Amino acid sequence: MNPRATFFTTVALLAASGVLIAVLRFLETGTPFLPGQERSVWQVEARVDLVALGEAVTVSLSVPEELPQFTVTQEQAASPGYGFSIVENGGERRAEWTRREAAGPQSLYYSAQFLPRPRAPAAPPPELPRPESVFWSEVQGTAAAELLARAQETSSDPLSLARELVKLIAAPQGDQNAALLLGQAESRAALLNKLLNDAGVPARQVLALQLEDARRRQDLLPMVEVFAAGEWALIDPQTGTAGVPEDLLLWHRKGRSLIDVSGARQSRVTFSMLRQSVPAETLARAAAGGSAFYKVGLHSLPIEEQGMFRMLLLLPLGAMVVVFMRVIVGVRTAGTFMPILIALAFLQTSLLPGLASFISVVALGLLMRGYLSRLNLLLVARIATLIVLVIFIISALSIVGYQLGYSTGMVITFFPMIIIAWTIERMSILWEEEGVREVLVQGTGSLVVAVAAFALMRWPLVQHLTFNFPELNLVLLAAILAMGQYTGYKLSELRRFHAIEDEWR
Amino acid sequence: MRRWVSPQRLERYGMLGMNARNLAFIQRYNERSRYPLVDDKLRTKLLAEDYGVPTPALRLVLRAQHQVRRAGSRLAALEGFAMKPAKGSGGKGIWVILRRDGEEWLKASGGRVGLADLQRHLSNTLAGLYSLGGNPDAVLVEDLISADDCFSGYSFEGVPDIRVVVFQGYPVMAMVRLSTHDSDGKANLHQGAVGVGLALDSGRCLRAVQFGQPLTLHPDTGRPLNAIKVPGWRELLVLAARCHEMTGLGYLGVDLVLDRQQGPMLLELNARPGLAIQIANGCGLLPRLRRVEALADRRRPGPAERVAWAMEAFADGR
Numbered sequence: 001m002n003p004r005a006t007f008f009t010t011v012a013l014l015a016a017s018g019v020l021i022a023v024l025r026f027l028e029t030g031t032p033f034l035p036g037q038e039r040s041v042w043q044v045e046a047r048v049d050l051v052a053l054g055e056a057v058t059v060s061l062s063v064p065e066e067l068p069q070f071t072v073t074q075e076q077a078a079s080p081g082y083g084f085s086i087v088e089n090g091g092e093r094r095a096e097w098t099r100r101e102a103a104g105p106q107s108l109y110y111s112a113q114f115l116p117r118p119r120a121p122a123a124p125p126p127e128l129p130r131p132e133s134v135f136w137s138e139v140q141g142t143a144a145a146e147l148l149a150r151a152q153e154t155s156s157d158p159l160s161l162a163r164e165l166v167k168l169i170a171a172p173q174g175d176q177n178a179a180l181l182l183g184q185a186e187s188r189a190a191l192l193n194k195l196l197n198d199a200g201v202p203a204r205q206v207l208a209l210q211l212e213d214a215r216r217r218q219d220l221l222p223m224v225e226v227f228a229a230g231e232w233a234l235i236d237p238q239t240g241t242a243g244v245p246e247d248l249l250l251w252h253r254k255g256r257s258l259i260d261v262s263g264a265r266q267s268r269v270t271f272s273m274l275r276q277s278v279p280a281e282t283l284a285r286a287a288a289g290g291s292a293f294y295k296v297g298l299h300s301l302p303i304e305e306q307g308m309f310r311m312l313l314l315l316p317l318g319a320m321v322v323v324f325m326r327v328i329v330g331v332r333t334a335g336t337f338m339p340i341l342i343a344l345a346f347l348q349t350s351l352l353p354g355l356a357s358f359i360s361v362v363a364l365g366l367l368m369r370g371y372l373s374r375l376n377l378l379l380v381a382r383i384a385t386l387i388v389l390v391i392f393i394i395s396a397l398s399i400v401g402y403q404l405g406y407s408t409g410m411v412i413t414f415f416p417m418i419i420i421a422w423t424i425e426r427m428s429i430l431w432e433e434e435g436v437r438e439v440l441v442q443g444t445g446s447l448v449v450a451v452a453a454f455a456l457m458r459w460p461l462v463q464h465l466t467f468n469f470p471e472l473n474l475v476l477l478a479a480i481l482a483m484g485q486y487t488g489y490k491l492s493e494l495r496r497f498h499a500i501e502d503e504w505r
Numbered sequence: 506m507r508r509w510v511s512p513q514r515l516e517r518y519g520m521l522g523m524n525a526r527n528l529a530f531i532q533r534y535n536e537r538s539r540y541p542l543v544d545d546k547l548r549t550k551l552l553a554e555d556y557g558v559p560t561p562a563l564r565l566v567l568r569a570q571h572q573v574r575r576a577g578s579r580l581a582a583l584e585g586f587a588m589k590p591a592k593g594s595g596g597k598g599i600w601v602i603l604r605r606d607g608e609e610w611l612k613a614s615g616g617r618v619g620l621a622d623l624q625r626h627l628s629n630t631l632a633g634l635y636s637l638g639g640n641p642d643a644v645l646v647e648d649l650i651s652a653d654d655c656f657s658g659y660s661f662e663g664v665p666d667i668r669v670v671v672f673q674g675y676p677v678m679a680m681v682r683l684s685t686h687d688s689d690g691k692a693n694l695h696q697g698a699v700g701v702g703l704a705l706d707s708g709r710c711l712r713a714v715q716f717g718q719p720l721t722l723h724p725d726t727g728r729p730l731n732a733i734k735v736p737g738w739r740e741l742l743v744l745a746a747r748c749h750e751m752t753g754l755g756y757l758g759v760d761l762v763l764d765r766q767q768g769p770m771l772l773e774l775n776a777r778p779g780l781a782i783q784i785a786n787g788c789g790l791l792p793r794l795r796r797v798e799a800l801a802d803r804r805r806p807g808p809a810e811r812v813a814w815a816m817e818a819f820a821d822g823r
Contacts, residue, residue: 327524330523378570378628378632379629379632379633379634380632429634434696485528486524486528487522487524487525487528487529488512488522488524488525489512489515489520489522489524489525490522490523490524493515493520493522493523493780494509494510494511494512494515495508495509495510496717497510497515497520497783497784498508498509498510498717499714499717499718499719499784500510500515500518500520500783500784500787500788500789501510501514502719502787
């Protein structure tokens with residue numbers, strides 16, 4: 001068998017096995033090939049970091065109880081060496097980890113799936129809650145009384161009272177009493193809670209989690225619940241709006257504290273979350289013990305890593321686009337694989353703000369580089385200077401953008417700075433040696449490839465397939481290998497060589 | 506006129522595309538371990554000395570930053586010189602200094618540079634500004650070449666060089682590159698230098714192109730390009746063919762210059778010769794490469810014999 005035939009057989013086998021595994025996964029787990037035929041599930045993971053002191057360790061973390069908006073399924077804990085159980089006490093649920101002896105930094109994980117459901121009416125609490133008694137210092141007491149009097153004047157029931165109080169607190173420069181109390185309170189939520197209880201309205205402080213796809217290391221937000229009309233109603237202490245938004249998960253509602261730790265110090269709880277598209281069928285099956293596919297699938301990884309893999313698995317596609325554009329089309333780019341990194345950054349920024357910020361950073365960088373070239377610096381020092389300047393430019397753009405009301409500033413930072421610095425350096429040399437035209441050609445080429453890769457990578461179908469069927473990347477690999485053997489003309493050469501026609505006519 | 510050619514036609518003309526060149530010729534016939542011999546001009550030069558291939562005389566080699574400070578006085582002692590990064594590509598970073606003028610030097614491209622400019626350029630080059638991947642580099646300082654009279658009036662601010670593509674030791678195609686005002690004294694076709702295709706049997710001009718368009722007169726001097734005929738053509742081709750034995754590379758671009766006193770000299774070698782030579786010659790490389798591939802001569806003929814074969818086989822220009 002000649003080597004070429006062997007090669008193409010291998011390529012065909014790779015592609016075929018990718019498709020085959022994907023079909024098997026479909027048959028086994030019922031994961032659909034198209035996005036949208038499924039329910040989205042929030043996979044939330046709480047991570048407790050602590051430093052154990054070398055003695056018996058007990059960690060007790062408050063976890064969500066029955067929620068009106070979500071069904072809780074698949075609770076799991078990953079913490080090697082620890083005993084784990086969920087303890088229920090008077091409607092309060094806590095996850096408890098215990099270990100006889102532990103020393104040094106420890107990480108404990110609790111994860112659960114939250115399936116959104118139509119809002120069910122909450123069962124009335126067995127006994128009516130009573131307002132807690134409140135202690136103020138003398139000065140605080142006077143200020144609180146004045147504040148409450150003003151709020152009560154313009155309100156009629158507990159909910160409107162809470163709303164009026166939020167308004168007063170939110171404008172502290174307008175109200176000295178509010179400013180005084182806020183300065184001494186832990187948070188707005190704590191102050192609101194105290195004021196409401198002082199006014200004789202049963203209220204409690206709760207901790208909620210803002211659900212956003214692929215977020216890592218998030219903290220809980222303090223909020224307040226007011227008992228009104230026979231049920232607890234959530235008040236956002238920042239805006240005063242009542243009711244639970246769809247993307248808010250009430251993590252800690254009752255009981256003493258979010259976390260109790262003994263035998264360790266420096267404990268900290270952070271949350272990661274991921275929106276998954278899983279058919280209800282899969283949920284049921286996985287809950288029942290799971291198929292081999294579910295276990296080998298990426299869904300079995302901790303959520304923090306799943307979020308990264310979602311990005312990582314898009315890279316092969318980007319790499320394929322680069323190969324296609326360079327080998328078949330013949331686009332010239334600055335830096336072979338830089339377009340993929342730009343495309344990844346665009347995924348975070350969305351296209352237009354991303355393009356605008358990339359072009360402005362590189363253009364400003366080129367201007368500054370023009371001055372640097374007169375400074376007579378060694379190459380390494382010059383590029384290091386450029387990196388610092390690029391960071392300055394990005395910070396400046398972020399601040400300006402933020403002041404103008406665009407939030408693009410935040411996302412610029414995703415651009416790989418060192419790569420941008422190198423790009424500026426290469427482009428600047430290109431400019432000096434070959435002229436502006438070549439800089440524009442290669443710069444445009446890079447952006448065209450980046451936008452093409454971005455368009456593919458942003459396609460929901462593609463995101464769904466690469467993450468849920470990672471084996472399809474074998475097909476991409478096969479395509480890349482096949483293109484690596486392409487010896488035909490590039491599209492650009494059909495133009496480059498057109499002068500040859502005159503000779504042969 | 507039409508701006509595009511169909512791939513079928515390109516194939517009929519035997520044009521070699523970049524993908525085919527990289528895969529079917531460079532990767533197949535050029536051993537990776539041999540690349541440093543041609544990518545580093547210093548090594549090429551030492552190698553050429555071993556094989557008795559003439560090159561422009563080497564005056565000075567700088568390898569480290571601390572040598573830059575003292576380089577000024579040594580350069581001042583030279584009349585004219587060319588500074589080249591050892592690992593540069595595509596003519597990047599080459600400065601040609603014609604003569605000293607008071608405290609300054611006169612560049613071939615017309616500019617004047619002071620000692621500080623010179624030192625900065627040397628320091629940049631050593632730091633790897635022009636080398637692939639920014640690796641530390643060395644600088645070669647060579648004697649200037651005085652172009653042969655056959656090229657007088659054909660070049661602007663630079664010495665014409667002759668590129669010969671040598672495949673498995675057989676010269677297969679040749680051209681002269683004439684720098685122009687557009688190309689800023691550089692001999693790269695995509696920067697606007699004029700490429701003059703040469704008949705392989707005689708060294709006579711076949712046709713000339715600039716920016717991919719045919720032309721008959723030199724754009725700066727107005728001399729008719731079809732009068733070009735390179736003297737000592739056979740010896741020049743033999744010199745090019747010998748570079749095959751010297752480097753062991755199967756697919757090789759040999760850049761030669763014709764010095765008034767010393768005749769043909771090796772300027773540099775290229776393991777990935779460009780494709781522009783096909784346009785300058787008005788014909789594709791592929792049929793010629795295939796003919797050489799089809800040769801089944803086990804005697805391993807010497808350079809002179811190979812040149813004789815090529816001059817006859819590719820005589821008609823197609």
